[in-house]
Amino acid sequence: MSADAAGSAPATPPRILLAKPGLDGHDRGIKLIARALRDAGFEIIYTGLRQRPDVIAATAIAEDVDLVGLSVLSGAHLGLAAKTIAALAARGAEDIDVVIGGTIPASDVPKLHELGIADVFPTGTPLEDVVSRMSKRVGL
Numbered sequence: 001m002s003a004d005a006a007g008s009a010p011a012t013p014p015r016i017l018l019a020k021p022g023l024d025g026h027d028r029g030i031k032l033i034a035r036a037l038r039d040a041g042f043e044i045i046y047t048g049l050r051q052r053p054d055v056i057a058a059t060a061i062a063e064d065v066d067l068v069g070l071s072v073l074s075g076a077h078l079g080l081a082a083k084t085i086a087a088l089a090a091r092g093a094e095d096i097d098v099v100i101g102g103t104i105p106a107s108d109v110p111k112l113h114e115l116g117i118a119d120v121f122p123t124g125t126p127l128e129d130v131v132s133r134m135s136k137r138v139g140l
Helices: 028-039 053-062 077-090 106-115 127-137
Strands: 015-019 043-046 067-072 097-102 119-122
Touching: 015 028, 015 053, 028 043, 028 067, 028 097, 028 127, 053 067, 053 077, 067 077, 067 127, 077 097, 077 106, 097 127, 106 119, 119 127
Parallel strands: 015 043, 015 067, 067 097, 097 119
Antiparallel strands: none
């Protein structure tokens, strides 16, 4: 994301990669998030279902995204988050923030932050909160 000549507003919309890692086959929620973020001015790249963390990392770099958003409903959020962050770091892209949403117990939120997850959106987080927090994260 680059600033305009005055340095105030982005010249291009923030780019967010949304991904469904692992074997999770439910994508209704991530599609709602994608639409809400798109309507708020973000450029969304959606990888589709059942993506491997290394593919998510490679796509994030190739697409030059500002942020990666993972959606996990399967209960494998800790392992998939760790693998995605490690895959980004292995490619020298530890500067790309990763957020996660889905079926995430409150007791796992601190563990996700310890892994390097920038923000957590448990199931039921209002769309307005998601948009607001993502906007702040990318400097909108």
